[in-house]
Every structure is written in structure tokens, then in C-alpha cells.
Amino acid sequence: MASKHVGVFVLFQLLVLNVVSQTSAFPTPTASTDDKTVYNRQLTEERPLQEQIAEADSVKAALQSAESKRSAASKDAGSEQDDFTMLKSLADGQKSKETTEVPVKKEDQYVPDESDSTKSRRLAEDYDSTKNGMEYDDPESFRQVDGTPLTAEDIVQKIANKIYEEDDRGVFDRIVSKLLKLGLITDNQADTLEYQVAEALQDLISKNAKNNEIEDAVSNDQETRGEQDDQGSDTDAWEPPRRRYNEDEDEEEEDEAEDEVDRDAEEEGDAPDNTWDKGTEEGNEVSPEDGLQDLQYFPNFYRLLKSLDSEQDTQERETLITIMKTLIDFVKMMVKYGTITPEEGVSYLENLDAMIAMQTKNKLGKALVLPDFPGPNGKNLDEDDNTKAEAAKMQKEYENLKDSTKEDQPSTETNQPGKSETYLEAIRKNIEWLKKHNKDEGKDDYDLSKLKDFMDQQVDSYIEKGIIAKDEGDTIKRIYSSL
């Protein structure tokens, strides 16, 4: 028994490796190159915050030194004091003493705005410490040990930490709106800051997730996922503030906004996919009972489990459940990270279920008995995209046909479901394009029957020439006839 399970887990490892190596964009903790490019892209586009600061510094440095001397003399000492406190509170944290040059320049950058005397007075008013809970009131010290303010990076880190600890993204909103009102940062810089903080937050979350023990891994994963979900919906909430800052948006940032939105759209997916996703996510992954609820969408797998009723099969059952759930998780992760679209994820899992049916039939030489399914499940399937149900139905039909005409070698047999799934995918893409293309050109709906006839004709001629096999041709024809 033990060796069997060892074998099972070895295969599991292989599967994991296979998955990991297949999908190079799979976001492992060691961060794949794709993730890096995404992050790098953001970094190279957003890094300008640092550069902007440096730039602004170099341009204004000359003015600074002249003006700051003047402003120091002419302005109200009190307001200036407040300003400096404000600045210190912004540019602070508990990082190690970095070069004081950059921080000093940072300070300088904010100074020139004070040259407008009316502005500085407003600063003083806004700076009533009793009015709102600004960070400088926090018991947590915002100064460095030696009192020097810190770099932009530190600021970002500090804000990210704050958000993480308080689990409240309102922290960011408060800070940024303050900064903007005070005219200390521009809209562009606000957006930049937003992305950097999001980034830093992500890092924090994944770092903390890693640091926890294995037993906590599940609950932490939940938390992480929960937070990442929050992150996903965070970007939604961050949209309103971004819209407020809309005045001077660069093209760059608009694109990024779109990217964010797109990513959200992808993450949320179609309604049926969404409900399916949410449903399984909310399921507690630890207890087998609830886990089985996840698997209700896999009728064949469910039947398989049911058939393993006896006591000695319990361990086998457990293993299978774990494996299946891991697979589901993989797919969910891939969808979440955008490696595959939700549709692909769903079709992959449907495919999997269908294949299980076929394989069990082949290997065990018996069909699984149909247990009575609770009504809601059936309904749910119906509520899903009809073409997907059709595809699954077709898949099963195809398998039945395949079994009765066992001409090919076993190797091609296992390839057949994969092949027909690719063909199905290709045909679907074509239909989608036709619909869109005809819509764009203002034509009426494409003539499906004409297309069907044309394809039938082509398929026949290809079969004749040996370009496609007869059974493949039949599959293709059947797919078209079921549309």
C-alpha cells in the first residue's frame, strides 16, 4: 500500500513538474520570467518616479538653493516648521540610513511649491493636527534613527506596510489625496505611486505567505488568495481615485489602467465562469466533505469516487480527491494569473472529466453507474454556456463512437480526445471571428449552412488525399453539425 502511494506521489510530482515546465508563465514563488517581465515593464515605466524626482531635483536644485534661503528668511517660521514636519512624515520609515543626498533632494523637490505664498498658507491650515489622523500622529515613528527623511522607495514600502498591517487600502487613498491637495505630487506621480505601492504590497503578501509553516500553509494560502482577491478588487476600488486624478493622465497610464481593467475582466471572467470559480473558491479545501462539493462539477469523477465505496479503497479515494483538487487549483491559478482564459480553464476541466470517463471505461472495462444527482447540479450545468455543455456532450458522443471503432493503436487513442479538443477550439475561434467579422462589415449573420457544406466538402476531399483521417473528418463534421 505504501509503495503504491509513493508511486502515486511520484507521479504527482511528475505531473507538477510537467505543469510547471509546460506553462512557463506559471507564477511559482521563484517568479517566472514572465512575471519578471511584467514587473519589469511596470518598473521601467514607473521607475520614473525616482527619475522624475531626480530630474526635478536637478532642474530645481539651482532654484532651490536660492529660493530656500529666501523663503527661510521671509516666510512664517511656524508654517515652515509644519511643512518640514509634513515632509518628514511623508519621506520616512525605519529603513537604514541611506545616502542622505537623495532624501535631501527629495525634500528640496517639495520646497519650491512653497514659493507661492498663498499655497504655503493653505498648507498651514490643512496642517491642523487635530483635524485628521495623518500619519505623523501615529505612535509609530516616522523618522529615521538619525532624523533624515527617506527615499521614495522607503515611502512606498512604508505605505505598503501600513496597508498590509491595517488591511485597509483607505490608508493609501488618504495619503495620496493629502499629497495631491498639498500640491506635493502631481497626478502622474500619484498614479506611479499607486502602482509601486501595489507592487510592494504584493511582495509583502507573498513574502509573508512563504515565511509561514506548512500547517498554516493552507489557511495562509486562503488568506493570501483572499488578499490577492482583495488586491484584484482593490484595483477596482482604486479606479475611482484614479478617475479623480484624471486631468493630466498620460497615454502611458491610460494603457496601464486598461491593462488593470483587462486583468480584472480576465480574473472575473464570464458570469458562469465566475460563479463556478467563486463557488469552488469559497469551498473549504481542507475537509473532504466540502471538497466533494467542488467536484460535483465533474460527474464522471464523482461516479468514480462513488464506486470506491469499500473500506480498503478509502485511502485511494482520498488520494484521488487530493489529486483532483490540486489539478483544479492549478487551473484556477493559471486562470487567475492570466496564463489561460477562464474558458480554456473550464474546457480543460470538462475535457478532463470526459477523459476520465473514457479511460476508466477502457482500463476497467466497465461503465460507471450513474448515481442520482441532486437537482441543482443539473440545473447549474444548464445555466452554463450552452456551447460548453454541447461540447462536453459531443466529447462523450465522440468517445462512445471511438470505443466502438477501435482501429487505431492505443497511443493515438489517448491522443484523440486531445486532438478533437484542439479541433474544437480551432473551429470555435473561426466561428467567433466570422461573427465578429460580419458584424464589423455590417453584413448579415454569416451563412452557417453554407459554411457547413463547404467544410463538409473540404473534409471529404482531405480525407481522400490522406491529409486527415476518416475519424477526424467525422469529428469535424459532427462538430459543425452540432453548431
Next chain:
Amino acid sequence: MKPFLSVVLFGAAVVALVSGAGADGEISFEYHRYEELRKALVSVWLQCPTITRIYTIGESFEGRELLVLEMSDNPGTHEPGEPEFKYIANMHGNEAVGRELLIYLAQYLCNQYQQGNETIIDLIHNTRIHLMPSMNPDGFEKAASQPGEIKDWFVGRSNAQGVDLNRNFPDLDRIIYINEREGGANNHLLQNMKKAVDENTKLAPETKSVIHWIMDIPFVLSANLHGGDVVANYPYDETRTGSTHEYSASPDDVMFKSLARAYSMYNPVMSDPQRPPCRKNDDDSSFKEGITNGGAWYSVPGGMQDFNYLSSNCFEITLELSCDKFPNEDTLKNYWDQNRNSLVNYIEQVHRGVKGFVRDLQGNPISNATISVEGIYHDITTAKDGDYWRLLAPGNYKVAASAPGYLTVIKKVAVPYSPATRVDFELESLMERKEEEREELMDWWKMMSETLNF
């Protein structure tokens, strides 16, 4: 029995994952064996049936189809005036990168077309593109069946009969060199092509099929994908004097250099002047800007590249795409990234020089008319609809159209880099001219007689 269940599950899951999970940008970067290649091409056809067509030009020695995927706005038909282009890969079965690149290219062009990429849409509407991922599927199977990561330098190179297909074509270089010295035709050197091919016992089935293919379709531009080095190689491949290294320029040397560069310049590895040779002792002294003359690199007799140029109107170059002939699967995406832009840009080169129609005075097309360019000793001919495409580098040229029984017409043309300049010819037949002269004579006689009152 029960343990099998887990195995079953894994098997199913792995297969589903492999086929279901799409990788970067809908292209899955892995090696395709024969069945998988066929399936991949069929999938492209199913996805883009209005712009693609699969056909086969024949069978390999072991009976595998030599599959071609054609892409055009009207697949299956030659539209008059639309140039024909081809890519052939994997004629050496163990040089695998080209084979894969053509599969990815097919998927890429189909996807881009559907996503509204204007460059690709234009290209497909104005060109007839033929992609043959493997000319030697038997050799590939042998190479791919080797166990382990490292593939032998030679296993799978030749076809199933042990014939090196790139030495198997009729050696027309020798004939052209003789003709250069002693006079004779400067193109279409294979007399009685059909007969010569069918009766030649030395030709492998794959070679025969390709020769027929070249005869049937009026290809204008082509490239032949290889592996084992990284360079774009152009004619002539065989040296004039028979020495092992000698620059052997063709009449279209200037144009070929331009074509080769058009490929290499978008491939960062190929065009990298600091690139070290693939192997320490390799002599890449002939490589400049990622291109090389064939003879200057090393002499190759009986190759497909020169055969194209000397038996038909097609200009072909040879692309060596990887130091490693059969590299690790996880490098395929890199090769795609390096070559994608080059592959597309090279197809666009077919729209250069001069092109047009040769017709008679009644507007009927004249097929097999000769188009010659002053200063370039290499003529081309018109296709069935009287259409021709003469690739030329930018410059001023005198282009002449001639046909037996017709009077030659010469036109001056200023040719830019691109697009192709349209130059049509209306040829007067000799009979017509005689008739004209006779009529003129009659008129004159009539006038004379009326005046002089004969």
C-alpha cells in the same frame, strides 16, 4: 486494478493539460512529430478556413505526406498578378528548428489575421504563401526518435533511402557555368523538365515531388530552412572553378544580397557582428552582416537553392537558423522570437522590383514570354495569365518583353526599394505588323493611282 485509477487520472490529466493549456499567445512551443504536425496544420485550417488550404505534393519514401499549408485570400487559386511565395524546411530531417518555425508561423499568421493585424491582412490578400514545414518527414522521425537530449549531427539528415536531399537536385550550376563561357540559355536550363525528372532514377521521391511543385506553380521568391549554423546564404552555392571556397556571384548578386539582408537584419542573432562562430574552429570569414555567398562559404553541388534559380523564375536563399541542429524543446520559443519578424519581412520582399502583364494587341495574355533586364544576364518568363514578377534592387533599368512571333518592346523603369512597379507590355505580333505594312502599301498605291489616274 485499483492502482490503475490514479495512473489513469494522471494520464488523462497530463494529456488534457498538454493539449488544452495554451501557452504564450496561443502558440504552443513544442516539437511536432508527424501526426502532431498534421494535426497542427489541420487546426490552423479549421481556425482560418477562408484563407488557408492544406494540400500534399506527394509522399516521402516511407509514405508520409509532404504537407503544404497555403495561405491567401483565395486559397487554391492563382490570382493573376498575385505573386507566389514558399518556405520549405526540414529537408535535412535532423535540422528541426525550421520545421517548428513554419508551424508557429502558420498559427501566427492565422491568429494575426483574425485579430485584425493590417500588415498580415495585406500580406495574405496580396500574396499566395505556401508553407512546407517538412520536406523530409522520414528523416525527422529518425532524428526525433533518438533517446536523450543530445541528437547526433547526422542521424536523420538524409531521407529514408540515405539520400542527402540537398545534393540530390540536378546540378544546373555546371551547365550555367559552361553557358557563361560558351554562350547559351541563361535560365530554365532543365530541358524537357518533366521527362528528365520522371526518368531519372537517381532522384528521391521527395526531390521529384518538389521539382514537380516548382514546375507547376510560378513561384517568385522562396527560402529553404536549415540548421547547424546561423546565416542567410545566397546563390551560387557551387564554385565556378570547383575549389572549396570561392565567391560565386550570380547575375542577380545585388538583389540576392538585399534579400538575404532583409532576413538577417530582423534576426538579432544572425545580424550580430560580435557573434562568435557556432563552433570554435568554424570558418565564418565569409559571413558579413549575417549573410554569405554560398560558394564563398563552402561549395554545394546539386542543392535545391540553385536549382530553383536556374530551372525556374524563383529566387531562393538558404537560411541557417540555429547552431544546434536539433536543440532542446524549451529553446523553441527563443528561436521563434528571433525569427518571427524576419520570416514575415522576407515574405514581403516578394513585392519588389517590377511586375505586370504581357498581352497582345487584342488584350490576350501571352504566356511564357521572356522578360529581360539590360545588364542582368538572367531572364524570367511570364506565367499562364501573362503575369510576371521581376525582383530588382532599386535603380534605373531597361526592361524588355519578347516572345516568338512578336516584336520586342523595351521600357525604361525607375525602380524604388518597394513596392513593385507595375509595367505592362502590349506586344504586336509579326503577322500583324506585316499586315499593317501591307495595308499601308495598299493605301499608298491607291493614293498614287488616284492621283496619277492609273
